[in-house]
Amino acid sequence: MNPTSSSQPNDRHAVKFNDAKIIIGLEVHVQLDTDSKLFCGCSTRFGEDANSQTCVVCTGMPGSLPVINQRALELSIRAGLSLNCQIARSTKWDRKNYFYPDLPKGYQISQFDQPICGPGHLEIDASESPSKSRRIRIERAHLEEDAGKSIHDESSRRQDSKIDLNRTGTPLLEIVTHPDIRTAAEAKAFLSELKLILNYIDVSDCNMQQGNLRCDANINLHIPLGEEQIATPIVEIKNLNSFRAVERSITYEAQRQFEVWQEHGLTIADAPKQTRGWNDPTQTTTLSREKEDSADYRYFPDPDLIAVKIEESKIQQIQSQLVQLPSELRKSLVEQYNLKPEDAAVIVSQGRGVVDYFLEVADGCQDSRIANNWIGQEVLRQLNESNQTIQQYPVSPQQFTELLKLVIAGTLDQTRGKEVLNEMVEHSISSQQAIQQLGIKPVDNNELVTLCEKLIDENQEVVEQIQAGNQKAIGMLIGKARKINPNANPGLIKAMLSEMISS
Amino acid sequence: MTLSALDADVIVDQLNAGELTATDCVQHFLNRIESHNPDLNAFISVSQSALEQAESIDQRRKAGQTLGCLAGLPIAIKDGICVAGQPTTAGSRMLENFTPPYDATIVQRLKSADAIIIGKTNMDEFAMGSSTENSFFGPTNNPWATDRVPGGSSGGSAACIAGRLAPVAIGSDTGGSIRQPASFCGITGLKPTYGRVSRYGLIAFASSLDQIGPMTRTAKESALLMSVIAGFDPRDSTSSKEQVSDFLTTLETPLKGIRIGVCRDHFDEGLDLEVKTKINDAISVFKQLGADIKEIELPHTQSAVAAYYVIAPCEASSNLARYDGVRYTFRAQGEDLEEMYRNTRGQGFGDEVKQRIMLGTYALSSGYYEAYYLKASKVRRMIKQDYEEAFQNVDLILGPTTPTPAFKLGQHTQDPLAMYLADIYTVSANLAGIPAISIPVSPSSTGLPIGLQLQGRAFEENTLLRAAHQFQNTTLWHTTSPSEPWRTQT
Amino acid sequence: MLKSSRASFSLFLTKEDSPHTLSKLDPVESLMPNTPEQTIVNQVAKLARIHLDEQQAESSGKKLEQILGFVSQLEQVKLPEDVTPFFGAIESVNAIREDQLQTSVPREKILDNAPESDGEFYLVPPVF
Numbered sequence A: 001m002n003p004t005s006s007s008q009p010n011d012r013h014a015v016k017f018n019d020a021k022i023i024i025g026l027e028v029h030v031q032l033d034t035d036s037k038l039f040c041g042c043s044t045r046f047g048e049d050a051n052s053q054t055c056v057v058c059t060g061m062p063g064s065l066p067v068i069n070q071r072a073l074e075l076s077i078r079a080g081l082s083l084n085c086q087i088a089r090s091t092k093w094d095r096k097n098y099f100y101p102d103l104p105k106g107y108q109i110s111q112f113d114q115p116i117c118g119p120g121h122l123e124i125d126a127s128e129s130p131s132k133s134r135r136i137r138i139e140r141a142h143l144e145e146d147a148g149k150s151i152h153d154e155s156s157r158r159q160d161s162k163i164d165l166n167r168t169g170t171p172l173l174e175i176v177t178h179p180d181i182r183t184a185a186e187a188k189a190f191l192s193e194l195k196l197i198l199n200y201i202d203v204s205d206c207n208m209q210q211g212n213l214r215c216d217a218n219i220n221l222h223i224p225l226g227e228e229q230i231a232t233p234i235v236e237i238k239n240l241n242s243f244r245a246v247e248r249s250i251t252y253e254a255q256r257q258f259e260v261w262q263e264h265g266l267t268i269a270d271a272p273k274q275t276r277g278w279n280d281p282t283q284t285t286t287l288s289r290e291k292e293d294s295a296d297y298r299y300f301p302d303p304d305l306i307a308v309k310i311e312e313s314k315i316q317q318i319q320s321q322l323v324q325l326p327s328e329l330r331k332s333l334v335e336q337y338n339l340k341p342e343d344a345a346v347i348v349s350q351g352r353g354v355v356d357y358f359l360e361v362a363d364g365c366q367d368s369r370i371a372n373n374w375i376g377q378e379v380l381r382q383l384n385e386s387n388q389t390i391q392q393y394p395v396s397p398q399q400f401t402e403l404l405k406l407v408i409a410g411t412l413d414q415t416r417g418k419e420v421l422n423e424m425v426e427h428s429i430s431s432q433q434a435i436q437q438l439g440i441k442p443v444d445n446n447e448l449v450t451l452c453e454k455l456i457d458e459n460q461e462v463v464e465q466i467q468a469g470n471q472k473a474i475g476m477l478i479g480k481a482r483k484i485n486p487n488a489n490p491g492l493i494k495a496m497l498s499e500m501i502s503s
Numbered sequence B: 001m002t003l004s005a006l007d008a009d010v011i012v013d014q015l016n017a018g019e020l021t022a023t024d025c026v027q028h029f030l031n032r033i034e035s036h037n038p039d040l041n042a043f044i045s046v047s048q049s050a051l052e053q054a055e056s057i058d059q060r061r062k063a064g065q066t067l068g069c070l071a072g073l074p075i076a077i078k079d080g081i082c083v084a085g086q087p088t089t090a091g092s093r094m095l096e097n098f099t100p101p102y103d104a105t106i107v108q109r110l111k112s113a114d115a116i117i118i119g120k121t122n123m124d125e126f127a128m129g130s131s132t133e134n135s136f137f138g139p140t141n142n143p144w145a146t147d148r149v150p151g152g153s154s155g156g157s158a159a160c161i162a163g164r165l166a167p168v169a170i171g172s173d174t175g176g177s178i179r180q181p182a183s184f185c186g187i188t189g190l191k192p193t194y195g196r197v198s199r200y201g202l203i204a205f206a207s208s209l210d211q212i213g214p215m216t217r218t219a220k221e222s223a224l225l226m227s228v229i230a231g232f233d234p235r236d237s238t239s240s241k242e243q244v245s246d247f248l249t250t251l252e253t254p255l256k257g258i259r260i261g262v263c264r265d266h267f268d269e270g271l272d273l274e275v276k277t278k279i280n281d282a283i284s285v286f287k288q289l290g291a292d293i294k295e296i297e298l299p300h301t302q303s304a305v306a307a308y309y310v311i312a313p314c315e316a317s318s319n320l321a322r323y324d325g326v327r328y329t330f331r332a333q334g335e336d337l338e339e340m341y342r343n344t345r346g347q348g349f350g351d352e353v354k355q356r357i358m359l360g361t362y363a364l365s366s367g368y369y370e371a372y373y374l375k376a377s378k379v380r381r382m383i384k385q386d387y388e389e390a391f392q393n394v395d396l397i398l399g400p401t402t403p404t405p406a407f408k409l410g411q412h413t414q415d416p417l418a419m420y421l422a423d424i425y426t427v428s429a430n431l432a433g434i435p436a437i438s439i440p441v442s443p444s445s446t447g448l449p450i451g452l453q454l455q456g457r458a459f460e461e462n463t464l465l466r467a468a469h470q471f472q473n474t475t476l477w478h479t480t481s482p483s484e485p486w487r488t489q490t
Numbered sequence C: 001m002l003k004s005s006r007a008s009f010s011l012f013l014t015k016e017d018s019p020h021t022l023s024k025l026d027p028v029e030s031l032m033p034n035t036p037e038q039t040i041v042n043q044v045a046k047l048a049r050i051h052l053d054e055q056q057a058e059s060s061g062k063k064l065e066q067i068l069g070f071v072s073q074l075e076q077v078k079l080p081e082d083v084t085p086f087f088g089a090i091e092s093v094n095a096i097r098e099d100q101l102q103t104s105v106p107r108e109k110i111l112d113n114a115p116e117s118d119g120e121f122y123l124v125p126p127v128f
């Protein structure tokens, strides 16, 4: 193929990769959290026996007809509203025709020209400066049915492929962005935020291992060349099923396109859109084998279904039931709970359950910074280690609040507090029970005086160091005090020792 | 009178009165099928369990149990409609061994009314055709002259009623597939309003046009069947929630004052002169019955056949994509998947089906959609509007069902356009979604039946049935049967 | 609504076309004939996954051309500017179902009609 642009190899090699702008648009398929499939009553449960969840409708048996699942419509509207999309008043169904053995009817029921969700947008942190946000425009989001699963035997090319239709007909929402994303990190940020939102609003669990969130990325480069802006041919990378794959494939593909352009000078006008796949073992994108007619889907309105009218009142009802979105919660944690933005982000990123836990504890103990320190560090670490969700965490927010109150009052110091927490987690007991089991008792003031006097008597060398101005040496005395009596409050001991030594 | 000559409503009355057992009734028609089906090829399969069911109904009746309103009445079902556990082929090699695991909604309804499905009738493959010559199982012959076609695609159902191999039958109509064979076989056939009868379980040809309906000797029998099969079905998104009228009670209301429209275009060139005369005679009968005949215009129906032959193949090309050798019976071998697909569809479909799939695939493909499918759908809107306007001034529209009586087997098989023109008067009702009925009028000089079509407003099947019934009250054409042995030549 | 119409009826049916091929079209993305012998008929057959031998392709091409010639009368139909297409069915009513589970059809019953299965899966020849 001869490039139509007149650029010379030497000119092209003078351009640096960093001068090129990466243009990225995403198409994200999200499985909606319904009990039954989009057009029949079969279950959407994952991991059941092959072909055990199908019926005459989802296997496309002759004569069978589809009927739309109301909840799939509602979840789509909820998702659309959360992504600031215009919700269609009338949405219709189209057939996308292509042959594949895991597509039983020979067409997929999808939406072509009247998607349920129109234009919207999502704000993400800009990759070049986290304090700024970037608006990624959403072009549309439409409902469609998923296909089944083909299992190919890689080892033998002569072997039959196996078809499992359990997944066939599962509702998917396909969310399409404008090409507003500029870096691999932004693509990841977009997906993380999208996943978080859909989790918060109970639209999808977005479980990527189960294929409940899949992503295709469209990429090309805009390269300045003299006065001109050169656009490279668009490449679609299909079926990215982890954030890492999205990030790495974009990074790889941008570099690859730049090198190909430097070499051959091909522009968007010279080559049609190409489909490539991400090869994880080699960390490269490779050209997908495609049928020549795959682009001709022969869309037309599905005559088995009628258009769905969506009443304004229905949209308002769904809007009024929407929970607070992650961005609103982050803002509220910063403005009303005085958290640092990055701390708020950590709490919110853990999901609605952790946020609720935090809010209850922060409100209960009246000290959001302490609540954040303990939850953001101790609790999240413990959950992570035990691979539990906050709902499974053995310490209730009330018990946690009680514990933090003791810490705030000075009844427990940090170290003892953590010991108490561990005890509470380990034995699923209250803070009082844990304190009892650990033998933690308040220490009488006279007892402390005696202890301090004893320490000063027995450690004259240390006392001299302190008197010589080495304040750090006092720590050594505190350590010894805690060995003798673990319940001794280090703050009180420090104050008492300082006073005795200086007088 | 022999059982064959009785109307279905009379048979039901006799069964209810204990004058006739279901077993005897079923046995009678099974015998007729056995002796006459070889001449007609009207049935693709005969139910193995019909007698058993009849016995069970007789026992239940003896035991005093409440039975459905069609208890013991044998009925033939077009083979494009799914009956659980019984072969359902749609007249295609592709489904030669297909046994659906489920009942179509209308089959369920007929079964709950205790009707007995006696067999599955022959049809053009996937209902594509106007002569039943496109069946993988061989053509059906017209009992009025066995060298002639019975019409199609529901030719088997029409022939089995005319030949009295069953008292009543069910057909489906996409562009005339109930009415045109009813006309060719001298019986009554009703295509209901789109959405009136559930399509669930009807193997799709063109989903936006397909509709199931009764094929019977009399309008009263059609009303009886409609009272069982019509009504909303939650499994068919396109089925209507519109109130179902009582088809039987309104039959007797006289026609005095009814306004019947006649469209001059339906009597122009292309219409057989004898057909024209007989339809005009029938118009006089309606006048005598008190009808007010008015001239109307339906300008866009002139483009109806063209619009139909874009829309129907487009939908068919998609509806028939599922026959790919993966899930239903027929598969031709291939080295790889693509070859298996092409061989399966190349060998599993007959020529006419392949032709229409090709046409639809072409018309929907990138770059042609607007010129074909979209344009045809816009013309379809105009046709619908023409009817809406016409029905402001008239209650019914009357005309011939077909331009000629039944043609000879093989006469049009090499000329698709000539065949398509057999649908010229019937396709408009499918495009507009309105109901239409064909009833027999005075036959041709050569003794071939001629059909008259009445079209009505959406959801006004009762007006159609009433007009047909009143006509049949004063004429005898619907009661004449071909004399046996059947003529083999005309 | 969809991609722009790149070929009109007249282009399709010009007299210069050889009688049995439909090939003298602008290359259309989906039906792009790469070589002269790859006629539109063969391209459509390929798209529809229907094997036609040479003779069938020829006869099919003739019939296709005949029918397309007939339906080309639609081109002449004058329509009001604002006419909306009618795709059938009753317009305006929503047909929806609750998100309720229904028993699936037992696997044996579903696989019963399959030309080839191993009792668990449908089996098909290798995809590539």
Ligand SMILES: [Zn+2]
Binding pocket: A037, A040, A041, A042, A053, A054, A055, A056, A057, A058, A059, A169
């Ligand atoms: Zn299902």
